[in-house]
Amino acid sequence: MSDMTATTTSVSEALTTADGRPLKAALRRAQSLAKRRAFMLVLPLLAFIVVTFVMPIGELLHESIYNPDFHDNMPETVAWFAANPPSTVPDEAAFTALADDLKTSAAARTVAQVGTRVNYVMPGTRSLFTATGRKAKSLQPPYKDALIAADPKWGDPDLWATMRQVSSSYTADFYLAALDHTHGPKGNIVPVPADQAIYLMLFERTFLVAAAITFICFVIGFPVAHLLSVLPLRTSNLLMIFVLLPFWTSLLVRTTSWIALLQREGVVNDVLVYLGVIDAHGRLQMIYNQTGTIVAMTHILLPFMILPLYSVMRPIPPSYVRAARSLGATSWTAFRRIYFPQTLPGIGAGSLLVFILAVGYYITPALVGGASGQLISNQVAYFITGAGNNWSMGCAIAGLLLAAILILYWVYDRLVGIDNLKLG
Amino acid sequence: MQERENTDGFVVFDHVQKSYDGETLVVKDLNLSIGKGEFLTMLGPSGSGKTTCLMMLAGFETATHGDIRLDGRPINSVPPHKRGIGMVFQNYALFPHMTVGENLGFPLEVRGMGKFDREAKIKRALDMVQMGAFINRRPAQLSGGQQQRIALARALVFDPSLVLMDEPLGALDKQLREHMQFEIKHLHDSLGITVVYVTHDQGEALTMSDRIAVFNDGRIQQLAAPNELYEAPQNSFVAQFIGENNKLPGTIEEIADGRATVRLQTGEFITATPVNVSQKGQPTLVSIRPERVEYMPERLPAGAHTIDAEVLEFIYMGDMFRTRLKVAGTDDFVIKNRNTMEQRRLQPGEIVKIGWAPQDARALDPL
Numbered sequence A: 001m002s003d004m005t006a007t008t009t010s011v012s013e014a015l016t017t018a019d020g021r022p023l024k025a026a027l028r029r030a031q032s033l034a035k036r037r038a039f040m041l042v043l044p045l046l047a048f049i050v051v052t053f054v055m056p057i058g059e060l061l062h063e064s065i066y067n068p069d070f071h072d073n074m075p076e077t078v079a080w081f082a083a084n085p086p087s088t089v090p091d092e093a094a095f096t097a098l099a100d101d102l103k104t105s106a107a108a109r110t111v112a113q114v115g116t117r118v119n120y121v122m123p124g125t126r127s128l129f130t131a132t133g134r135k136a137k138s139l140q141p142p143y144k145d146a147l148i149a150a151d152p153k154w155g156d157p158d159l160w161a162t163m164r165q166v167s168s169s170y171t172a173d174f175y176l177a178a179l180d181h182t183h184g185p186k187g188n189i190v191p192v193p194a195d196q197a198i199y200l201m202l203f204e205r206t207f208l209v210a211a212a213i214t215f216i217c218f219v220i221g222f223p224v225a226h227l228l229s230v231l232p233l234r235t236s237n238l239l240m241i242f243v244l245l246p247f248w249t250s251l252l253v254r255t256t257s258w259i260a261l262l263q264r265e266g267v268v269n270d271v272l273v274y275l276g277v278i279d280a281h282g283r284l285q286m287i288y289n290q291t292g293t294i295v296a297m298t299h300i301l302l303p304f305m306i307l308p309l310y311s312v313m314r315p316i317p318p319s320y321v322r323a324a325r326s327l328g329a330t331s332w333t334a335f336r337r338i339y340f341p342q343t344l345p346g347i348g349a350g351s352l353l354v355f356i357l358a359v360g361y362y363i364t365p366a367l368v369g370g371a372s373g374q375l376i377s378n379q380v381a382y383f384i385t386g387a388g389n390n391w392s393m394g395c396a397i398a399g400l401l402l403a404a405i406l407i408l409y410w411v412y413d414r415l416v417g418i419d420n421l422k423l424g
Numbered sequence B: 001m002q003e004r005e006n007t008d009g010f011v012v013f014d015h016v017q018k019s020y021d022g023e024t025l026v027v028k029d030l031n032l033s034i035g036k037g038e039f040l041t042m043l044g045p046s047g048s049g050k051t052t053c054l055m056m057l058a059g060f061e062t063a064t065h066g067d068i069r070l071d072g073r074p075i076n077s078v079p080p081h082k083r084g085i086g087m088v089f090q091n092y093a094l095f096p097h098m099t100v101g102e103n104l105g106f107p108l109e110v111r112g113m114g115k116f117d118r119e120a121k122i123k124r125a126l127d128m129v130q131m132g133a134f135i136n137r138r139p140a141q142l143s144g145g146q147q148q149r150i151a152l153a154r155a156l157v158f159d160p161s162l163v164l165m166d167e168p169l170g171a172l173d174k175q176l177r178e179h180m181q182f183e184i185k186h187l188h189d190s191l192g193i194t195v196v197y198v199t200h201d202q203g204e205a206l207t208m209s210d211r212i213a214v215f216n217d218g219r220i221q222q223l224a225a226p227n228e229l230y231e232a233p234q235n236s237f238v239a240q241f242i243g244e245n246n247k248l249p250g251t252i253e254e255i256a257d258g259r260a261t262v263r264l265q266t267g268e269f270i271t272a273t274p275v276n277v278s279q280k281g282q283p284t285l286v287s288i289r290p291e292r293v294e295y296m297p298e299r300l301p302a303g304a305h306t307i308d309a310e311v312l313e314f315i316y317m318g319d320m321f322r323t324r325l326k327v328a329g330t331d332d333f334v335i336k337n338r339n340t341m342e343q344r345r346l347q348p349g350e351i352v353k354i355g356w357a358p359q360d361a362r363a364l365d366p367l
């Protein structure tokens, strides 16, 4: 009797296998091999993602807050800033440190980098550094007088405040700038003057244009996807080729053909003039502006709306709508109450996909956007590849874009639930 | 339902034809009249056009030719939502994004019924199928049998006088199916509704129906009450399709006084009841139910022909014996006997004389 009780308790405490090992441990052992094998299978993909996705994005985020150009090339000035509190008036020691640093960096040909870094915050100072750098060798003590003699700007307290501000390698300045803000004279954060503020406007425009494109894609894509989903498979596969056709043509060719169609002397204008809808002087400007961006990008992104919608609609059996009809619903009610709600996961997936792609699109706005069709991604390109030549700034804008998309994703998850997403 | 007030007329198919592709007729000249309150089953093999007929009645397919009348008025041009026909689909078609209550409320809502009346009706319909406790569940949270009940309740909640069911029990296991057959039949009897029921399970058809229309190849092969269908099939297809049957091919030797003498392929003669054969020399298929064959001489009716048979196999099935014999050249002749005290068990290899009452052997057209 007592034996039996003992067995019962031990069973309720921890199950064991036939040879007495705890069941949980045995199970874990048995599963670990399978887990390891599964892990080996995904390892190449994991490595690929780390190298091509996680590392670049990490690098991008790092770059957006890291700029050592001043810090590395002006060590003595940096040391003086560290030793003296911010309100200290620069004394002879400060100017000596500055002159020494200018001499060494002029010799190392890095003075232009330093100037550029200061110039990001205080426009017009790059030439100050390069000009003084050229004469650095001949500077004689006392350096305060010598430097101010070389250029009176060296005595400007704002310049010293700016140099102190950029003396750290890590900075949030680029994010501030990307949000149209800057440091005021007292170190507080203030908006930049209205004539220099462009980024917030560009962010806003980007999101509005992306929303418009998403909406148009939905309006055009929904009926197409529905048609494809009710046709016999053979016909719908054939038509699907037409949906996918844009993928088979180079992006550049497609965008260029929109130029041929929409430009002032283009096909659409010609037809309108021929039909007498507009006269020859009133040709419509449909490209090199926001309209051009929206039209061309809608065309390019449409398949990304149709495919998830189709994959959600195809398996909806016709018997649901039939059931609704037999229960007394008109075809409109049956669509609205029964069919449409079941397509929501596809609408969510398609919209999210199109919106995110549109927010980051660069080539099409660059080609057909003109001035009013430029989006925020064009600024990223400008800073990274173009005349802007400011990686940190480009990365900061890209980082904000990334954050915005993560927020969007989070909001979507809260409102709809990410597990309701159906991509295919 | 025995009390059919108006045997010809609640639902009428009048020379209805249907073709999907313009090349083949899926339904060929269908004439069918269903009485009010009747439980009519369409039974037939896959692809015989049962669903098509139901869909035409519900309004989801249009008849290529002919008229369908509901309660006296032609409904060819009436859209489905105005026909007021309840329908249970094979896959139930419960709306997955709605709760059970919302599913049942849907037909009432689209009819503009107020919330208060709606709730009362939903509750009544759910209680009818004993599912009152499940009103807030989603269809995905219900078992197959429970979904089936909800589908039934939804088809009945708006008080249609005609309910169509397309293989409603096809997805259920045997036990549940038998239980639901009983419940559907019970609901039919207590509500007095007309039911058109589609199945390809003959057992289901036989137990539930007032009348059965046996479909094959787009035609009704026979329309009759279950017992008549089983005992007096009008042609070989029906004889084959309903229940088990032994078939002996032969030719008519003589027809007289409602008796046909048939010469079997091996030269023996048997007597049978002529059904759709009329003249001497015609090929025929004689069909005999396994349970109507006797091999104990004292049980044979007077004047019955007997014929020699060799026992091939004896199978013990508990309540029944099933014996396979070689008769007149065919070796899949089966007889079934109840397992009673006095029943003799046949041994393989044994030669016995078997026989049957002449009215149980039906001489039909050859298939």
Ligand SMILES: Nc1ncnc2c1ncn2[C@@H]1O[C@H](COP(=O)(O)OP(=O)(O)OP(=O)(O)O)[C@@H](O)[C@H]1O
Binding pocket: B020, B021, B026, B044, B045, B046, B047, B048, B049, B050, B051, B052, B053, B200
């Ligand atoms: N929408 C359609 N388009 C073309 N042919 C169809 C269509 N629906 C059914 N058919 C054809 O019509 C014939 C009858 O089909 P139906 O669905 O009525 O058969 P059924 O008797 O209900 O069969 P099952 O028992 O398998 O459900 C079949 O040959 C089928 O291939």
Ligand SMILES: [Mg+2]
Binding pocket: B050, B051, B052, B166
């Ligand atoms: Mg069917």
